[in-house]
Amino acid sequence: MHRIHRLLTGAIVALAAAACRNDSAAPSSTPSTANPLLVAIARAGFDTAGARDLGDQFAIEQDILISKAVAARWAAGKHDARPGGPSFQWRTTNLVGQTKIYGLKVDLSGLASEPAWQSAAVSALAEWNNVGSSAVYLVQGTPADITIQAAYLHPDGCGVAAAASWPDGTNPGPTITVYTGFCGSPNTNSTKLRNVVHEIGHTLGFRHSNWHCRPPSCQSEGQAGIGAIQVPGTPSLDANSVMNGGTATVSWGGFSANDKLAVRTLYPRVASVVINSGSALDDVTGPNSWNYNVGISAYDVNGNYIPGKVPQSITLDHPSIAQINVYGQLEGLQPGSTTLRATIDGITGTAPVQVSTITITGPSSLGMTESGTFGGVVTGPTGPYQALYWTSGEHNPLGCDGQASCTVTGSQVWYSGEGYMQVVFRNQSTGNFITAWVPVAPE
Ligand SMILES: [Zn+2]
Incomplete structure (x- = not known):
């Protein structure tokens, strides 16, 4: 069984917050930016322009709720409480295998009757493919690694825009479902695009950046059976992460810089393929010789070795001179020179080969x-x-x-x-x- 993740709407969250508000609370108003609590919230990385005072909490950036008690602790310089807003990029325990992440096939045929969602999905694939220095490369096709389909309502009701499954072993989560009966507003082409980008993130192993502190009162989603591992190098706050939960009505504004960092960290793009540490290969043909175990390694744009990558193809320019045998070894066939080529994620490395007797x-x-x-x-x-x-x-x-x-x-x-x-x-x-x-x- 694949664990289903839910994306609740900001509208539903705001409604719940309003319902919990004491009747005697002050009516909503736009507070002064000189309010020390808002200054503390702004220092924590949030955009306080347009913040609304909801009594015991502020609504920030439309759908983020930060309690005044938390803001007061921030103002006092205490950050013991989890911030009420988005934090860290987080991954599940399982990730898509490094041998699979490049060229994942996504089947969009189930969206044929929903052209707005289909268009959003096509754009979402392109956005993932354009992160840069990332091995995530999604193509439309079958047999599908990820199937995006449409349904009317999520079992939890009309407040869920889309849902996705988590990585299964080293495979991506196999299913994304978008809900045509979604009742949140706005529900535009732009919010649809953001929702599909977000759900694809889940299938690749990205949790909600704010999983441990969801609005309105900083609830944690818990380990949820999938683990929660912070992606190294991501900073303490990221209000702009596309992977924040509770954002189904937020328009697409691109990946945040830290989203991109997280993707590049977990799925680094191959920038170079090095065969035999960059040296020429010499092999000997004949009955009493040993075949050559060829080392083929992938490196990212910074020259860091990428573990877990294996070549999709290994070829020799002159197959009569040498071959790769069934054990994956270079085997000389007759004296001569040729070139070995190994391709990983679309990047080819070469090495000259000499065969002697x-x-x-x-x-x-x-x-x-x-x-x-x-x-x-x-x-x-x-x-x-x-x-x-x-x-x-x-x-x-x-x-x-x-x-x-x-x-x-x-x-x-x-x-x-x-x-x-x-x-x-x-x-x-x-x-x-x-x-x-x-x-x-x-x-
Ligand atoms: Zn989500």
């Missing part, structure tokens, strides 16, 4: 005291190649390092009935090491 000459078997000489020759596209190390299964070093050939006895090679001779070359053009080996049997 190493031919090791020498006896296929040796007696315990019998002496044999092994040599090695590299055939490759670059070079020159320098023999660096000779090793065997039993005795190392063999005293042949840096030499083109190595003379050993069987006792230096085999052990427990088997043995081998291995040589390591350095490609002096690329700086890489390549190696191969031959089996040597006992006699």
Whole structure:
């Protein structure tokens, strides 16, 4: 079961506040901006222009209610109480996987009979795609990762404009429902756009920025079974967050700077793909060689490594020279040069690849005291190649390092009935090491 989140309207909240007001309270009026409580509220980051005095609380920015008791504590320099307005950007425990966030498919076909909502949804996808430096990239299509559909009324009544499900494992919340019977006002193309942007945020794991202090009396939504983790780097107050709850009648004004910071922090956009730490790749073809585990890493615009990213594609310009085998390793097929390309979230990194063969000459078997000489020759596209190390299964070093050939006895090679001779070359053009080996049997 997907947990459903509700978006209550500012209108309903304001109505509830009015209903709770003592009859003897002063009538609503526009207070002086010199009011010390309003000065404290303004210092806390709220726009107090147009603030309304509702008796025991102020209405700020239309739908944010801050009690005078809280404002008085702020005015006294005490911030022990949760601020009555929006705070921090928050995420759920689950997030969409880094391998999935780019290119999520959104099915809007369920909005075909609701052109205003459909238009809002199309615009909402574009707004998410334009955050900048964010890996969130939404496209219309099926099979859908997120389905946006229309219904008449939320089970809680006409005060709910839209609802969404939370991320499920590493998948986005699968469903957003918009309610055509929504009775809040205004209910314009602009508020619809803001609502869809907001609900998409929930499907990607963003909680209400003010979840812990919802108007009118700073109620907390609690952990709600989904967790509440503050996104690092977001500041203490953000009255402009699109993820504030209770904002179904607020017009779209763009993501706040901290909304964008939160998105970029959780879902950083790939800016570069680096293969093998930026070095050329050397691989050896032949039966007695090892294939190459290729390191492919994604980095953001600031050069920070992005964990969890995997390539959507890895290709070689000349498939006859090398391939990526079923184990994901680079496997040389014949001597030559080619280029490896790896693409993550639409960004491609490249690395030059050299494939060589190493031919090791020498006896296929040796007696315990019998002496044999092994040599090695590299055939490759670059070079020159320098023999660096000779090793065997039993005795190392063999005293042949840096030499083109190595003379050993069987006792230096085999052990427990088997043995081998291995040589390591350095490609002096690329700086890489390549190696191969031959089996040597006992006699
Ligand atoms: Zn919400």
